[in-house]
Amino acid sequence: MNENPLSETIWTDLAVGVPAILGALCFLTAMVAVNRVRDALGRTNTMSVATGLGMVFFILAAFAHVTVEHGFTWVNLGEVLIAIFATFFVVTIASMTIARAVFMSDTPLDPDTDTRDLDE
Amino acid sequence: MSTLLAWLLGAALVIMALSLVGTALRIVFDRDDETRIVLADIVYFSALALFALFMMWRESVVALDVMMIGSLIGILSTVALARLISRGRR
Amino acid sequence: MIGRIARVPAVSLWLLLQILKSTRDVARASLTPGRVGPPVIVRYPLMGTTDLQATMLSWAITVTPSTLVIGIGDREIYVHCVLGGDHDELIAGFKDMERRLLSVLSSKDSPERSRSREEGSEQ
Amino acid sequence: MTLLLSIGASALATTLAWPLTRLLGRAAGWPLALLYLAGFVALLPEASTVFGGGAGTTATISWVPARGWEAVFVGEPIGVFFALLALGIGVIVLIYSTAYLDKKIPAEAGTVPAHSALPPGTELAKAPGYAFYQLITAFTLGMLLLVLTDSLAVLYVGWEITSLASFALILSSGRPAFAAAMRTLAATFAGGLALLAGIAITWFYTGTDRISDALQSSVWGDNVPVATLVAVLVAVAAFSKSAQWPFHYWLPGAMAAATPVSAYLHAAAVVKAGIFLAMRFSPAFSDLDVWQTLLISVGLGTAIMAALFALQKFDLKQLMAYSTVSQLGWIIAAIGVGTDAALAAAALHTLAHALFKSGLFMLVGVVDHAMHTRDIRDLRKIAHRVRAMPIAFTATLVGAAGMAGIPPLLGFVSKESMLAAFASLDDGALRWIVLAAATLGAIGTFAYCARIIFGAFIDTDPAARATDKASHASHVSPVMLWSAAIPAIAGLPMVAWMSPLDSFLDAFSSAAIPRSDPHSHLALWHGANLELGITILVIGVGAVLAWWRRPIERALTGDLLPFDGAGIAEASTRELRRAGAAIAYLTNSDSPDRHLMPLLGSACGLGILAVFASGGLDQAIPLHPGLNRTSDGILLGAIAVAVVGLCTVTSRIGSVVLLSAVGISITVQMFSLGAPDVGITQLMVEAITVIIFMLVLRKLPPNFQPPSPTRRTAGIILALIVGAAGTIGTLLLTSRRERSEIGTYLFENSEPITGGHNVVNVILVEFRALDTFGELAVLGVAGIAILAVLASLRSEYLDPDVDFPDMPPEFQRRSSPHVQRVFADARRNTVPLRLAARFTVPVLLVVAAILFWRGHNAPGGGFIAALVASSAIALVYLSKSTAQVVSPPGRAPVVIGAGIGVAGLTGIAGYLWGTFLEPDHWDIAGVHLSSALIFDVGVSLAVLGVVLVAINVLGTDLMKRASQTDNEEVKAQ
Amino acid sequence: MTNIGALLPLFAGVPIIASAAAVLIPFSAIRRVLAFAVPAASLIGAFALLLHLRGEAAVAINIGSFVPGVSIPLVSDTFSALMLTLCALVTVLGVWLSDATGDIRRNRYFTALTLLLLGGVNGAMLTGDLFNLFVWVEVMLLPSYALLAMTGTKRRISAGRLFVIVNLVTSTLLLAAVGFVYGVAGTVNLSALAGAAREDGRLAFALGLVLVALCIKAGATPVHGWLPQTYPHTSPGVMALFAGLHTKVALYAVIRVWTVAFDLDPSWGWLLLAVALATTLTGSIASSSGSRVRSVIAWQMVAGVGVILASLAVGSTQSGIEGAPQLAAPLVTASLTATIVYMIHHMITVGGLISAFGVMEHHYGTVRVSGQNSLHGMWWRERSLAIVAVVLVASLIGLPLTSGLIGKFEVVRAGAEAGGWTGLIMLAVVCLGWFFGLIAMIRLWRRVMWDRGASSGSAPEHEDEDADDDEDEYTDVETESAPAPEKKIAGIAKGPAVVFAGLSIAMFFGYQPLAETVDSAVSGLIDTRGYVQSVLGSDAVEGHSLIRPLGGGDGPIELFGGDASFDGERETSK
Amino acid sequence: MILAFTIGILLAGASYLIVQRDMIRIVFGVTLLSHAVNLLLLVTGVGAWRGEPIAGHTSPADAADPLPQAFVLTAIVISMAVTIYMCALAVIGHNDDTTTVPETGEAK
């Protein structure tokens, strides 16, 4: 274990705390949005605020925290990059899979949805 | 841990707890399976986020490991649940 | 080639900006009273031809809150836009996005890049 | 020694019975009779000693020295008397059988076709098969063991052998005898259990297995409750064997058996075993009121009841059977009186009864042989029977007269003695009641004896008188006739020669009543006394009844009692079956709730007991401080919401989602408890299980069946109880101690001993590798189990072909055909997914490799690595545009087998440097290697194998194709 | 090798490795050989161990040669060696039966599953660690889940589901109980827990929960129903295996925990006795119903478990006894003797009954006791096998010349030693149980052996019964929907039943050597010092409490009687 | 102790679910049950110490008891194995109602 902690300053606190708060706010936004929109497709759409963006913030916060506590290592950076890649890219693609499945299901769409492109 | 960080993390924790419970309630009371599956993703990542927050209080040697593995395999349950909606159709 | 790689930061930054903007839009729409939406489903004809190009565009659209790719056809994708908006504006937005991506994903002389240039100049 | 010789002769007879029968057919009875005779003779010296008042010999055969169970045999008057009876009557019965049985013995008993057509009550088994001699000799052997032993254990063995043998003998008469045989078995088995209990209590309170010692114990006098209990148990056993009320019903039913069997049963063996038991235990109980009351009341009651039954019967064998029941009632009552004179009288009557009853039974056989019927109503249609069977008539007359107690026969003497015994009772009122009952019984006896004579030989219907049917009587072999007649008329000469009996009876009664000093003096004439008066009364009234036999017969038609024993037995069996069905019904369901409710209930019940009944839970020990964290509370909330939701949703998909929510919360909780390995494992397991659930749920209905209100209520109540119990249990039984020393030890010594820093992983692969070994076997075999079970099903059942549903109507409604085509194109639409997988899978595999390698020092190891690799496999499966197997058919079991094998062989390899599963550590080129690493490879393979199986089998149509194509290669999957 | 205990792991290890081999080997002939050879080897090994233990109280190995108390110990005394021997024997015969009825031939993985089952059983019989016991029980159960669901009647899948669920929940209960034990005592090493349940009420509760779980696995009332509900639906061979192994492993563990940890605690004996007697009555009464031949036998298994548990419990029912082993020695001895002997008798007898009737069922293609298409007329058609069955039936109800009488005597001796109302009630109930068993056997006898069915011309008797029979035939592959075959049962198929019956008779006449062995087993159970010391070393103090409550400030308690090896260095047994 | 209530709630939910009709519900119940027991096992290590038991990383005074964690790991994997097997049983005949017998046949 690389033990090379940074000295804790207000900046390190902010480096950890602010992404955490932002991430949490993303989750909150997603939760509210998910409750506001009227169909499953809309919810799939808005949730990526949390799963994509919110998670990235938390990963950054965690990385900052570990770096502050134990110092920077390349291994940690690699892990963080993989994690960001996974949430930002892979999970987003997965939500397309859900979206298609939802659209192809019997779930009614929001009746106000403009679907004229589907009629062609 | 400094007071500022404690406050920040505490606030984040409260917000997360709120959104987690809100999502969970929605899953319970929504009759709509498709919505539930969408929300399952949020719950999953909320849990990872909570883990991240907790580990900032208490040391964990696996903090980043878990964030990484958790993100990597997040796709599994998402796709699996999507397949549930389509009853296996790809 | 080097030029394409050099464009990566710019495109990424632009995309990040789009994401943040759109996050703000979603937050505003859902945290303020009034209806969210109404949603619109848009058929967007692809300029790109390869799987990678289609995938990357779909990803970029999806990762942006409020837009979501729900189906991929041979030369088209279907996008769900939860916040609604004008049909043609949305198409134009996606076109802009695809053009930026193609500037990274395909060589200058590839047919899709030239088509994207043509379509861009039409506007 | 003579005892053993005698038993040996009988045992030899049992052994030789089968080969002799095969060799000689029915003539096998002759050599067997000779063996019996030898046994009888061998016993005579012993008899002369003990009947002369001397001490008998003792012989011991070792059986189970460790338990002190030895086959001890002792020469003792009561036993020797009964042994002589069994052997003596046995000789006669065997000789009789040589003529009675069919010449050609069929290979199988009861297979003679004609039997099934015979009306009930007809004698079935003149051809009892090879088993006949076998069983009847076993019967004798059992009887000899019973009466000659001094060991309680052997007593019981002998007792049960006689039960079994009589059951088998009756059963071998053929199918209609079945019910009777079973009643016999049930009654005697019940009695046997009473005896066993009695023996057990005797054993405990007297501390000895020896009957002679036990009987002399002071317990019987000192501890009245125990003595009473044992007395009742022994009496019940005796009643069951001697067919006393309420067990009287089995004996007449047993008449389906062959005549020699009946004769033997009634005269010398089974029923006499009960008499023997009562006499043998008499020394212990003769002073007990309950013994006296029970024996006298049941004995005389049975005597009167059975006499009435006898008056009612037309089948001569049935009549004889009830007469036996009634005579045994007398003997039992006499034993109950308990004086030396009474015991002597009982013994004398036992002897007399053995003689006349065996003779009478065999004579009935003779009549049956000659007239081809033994039903009085049929016999009446045959004229001139006396003329046809003069010897049989004479012998029957003598025998019946003996039974009726007419002077100057032995039966008269014994009956007088018994009456004298009754008259000697102290209690005035009791004395007169007993005497009155005895008189009634005697009158009945006289009447049915007359009925035997008149019914068998004399009464002839007017219509039949003119005919001369008797001339058509079959020839009866002289062997049969004389062997039947001799015991019947033996009572006559014996009266003239009674003085030797005196000493026998003295010896006998002093054995039965130890503190007495008996002086028996048998005589025909004891002067004009009460007994003589009763006899005269009996003969007078009896003669009148005999005269009125036809009207009485008519009057007694129908059921005398509102119920009969057989009916009661049948009804109780039916009720037992009903109770059994009710008990079985309680759990007769494949639905687990019926089984799980009591399961959880009993676990909680124990908790309640532990808390309230024992007071053993010491709540003074406080909870450890500092147990709570904020995270616990947040997760509790999340888990609570999800669990409640999980219980209430009816949608399967919804419940999977909620289950995942619980799972992921638990995972976080595990991390927060400082268990990183556990947490990562749980995270991976969650991911894999969700996929499995998906594979399964897509084939099941979309919604659960709504529970019935009852089920819901029961479930809620159960949930509340179990939840509360779990909470209380956790609060009481955990977190109230300091660190466990083992935990501390492991934490401090993992690194010094194994070089590993990750204590949990070190425990898994080194300290508790045996657990892990078992666990990986479990895991691997789960895959094998799935394959094995599914391979045993036909595909149409395994995975019924339901029409793959069309695109959902709502989707079709909102989409143009073109749009539908675009969305339905799986290949095109899974492109991004495949692209993502192409990046993710290698990353996951690298991560897996790293986790595997670092396991000893940081969270990771074989399980986690394999689970991560499995998730890569699952991702490959999920991202394909069609459902394809993720490994070649037949590969997954190989992976599993290899995994278990590698781990196991690593264990064996431990013997190279130590013992099984002992780890060894090497430094190779500066890299620390441990044999545990190889073990971990096995672990990983097992995990991978089971995931491969699950995905291949549940996620594709592999099994279906296998069973459709019969392709062995595919089938191997 | 100086320590014979080092070989103990092979009892579990070799069958498991052989199981892996059976998965890998593509040649059915070799798999078949393995199926016989491994249990036979286990039998030989166990017997050798039994002989070896005549000179020693117990042998043990601390797996991995770590510090005693930290390692998982495998330990064998006469009792476990005896059980190992019997289990291996039952496995050999069960495999034989399975081979005769085609299970092995038809199912690719039968051998692998059976060997793993054996490995689990052996492990469970040897382990001296409660958590490890849980693991072995799982090792035993998982193949069983498959064996049950892959052979037998059409209802086997349904039965298989029930079996899995009940056993899984029970296992989880066991696991929770083991957890509680650790929560209270800080160890799950049985030797370290010697006598501990008597000293601490909370530990008594935790270990009591262990016993509850084990009793459920044994089929004790009120959680008995799963057994007769599931066992009859599998094939005869598998049922013979289950009957001989599963409940007996559970009973073995009950006895072990009861003697070592509870030290036969009188304050709980009455509860165990009540459960046991209820089980006896339930099983024996219910066995008089039952529409399948083997469900009657399964109910008899329940009854037998009741008798075994009652024998065990009655040894602990004399209240007011301080230090039971010393004061109530005759009672405790009689009780444990009865427990073990009746268990042995029951394994043999029930195994034999299943073998005899199972072969008939298989050959004649029906499992039903009555009605159309029932199993009937066996006495007339299969005389030799029927005679064997009769011997076994006699054995079941305790008639002479069979092991049944020996078992009966021992049980009665235990009841008699207990004396008083307890002994009386126990004797009365057990006797009743035997009587009801007789009634049940009479019915079985009449239906299966005696009735000639409709073909004999007369209508079958007692047609009114069993109206509630459910339709399920024994759909065996070869005999499916075939009329009674002309060919009679092959001699080789009768083998297991004959051997079981022979064993039963041998146990009657040759009880002496067995009695000596059992006596030695019992003395090992009463005086657990040998067991404890073989695991924890000769310094271990018997019944030393491990519980260190909070605030008990009297210094650290020496864990293993001051064993010096506790300070870090791995103890080497070499 | 909060965790006791978590365990209690899990047990309650498990008990409710395992007495339902559908095999899958029962499987879910069993899953909850094993969650409960796994938590219980961890709690037996006394939740006051929650340091990750990595030698050299966590101080002995703070480290959680590693033995229960090893127990839980074993238990988790076993219950995963059984869960997979139960799922296979549940899906046979596309009928997981435990109150009816699934239509099944035997291999040829």
Ligand code: NA
């Ligand atoms: Na989006």
Ligand code: NA
């Ligand atoms: Na489990």
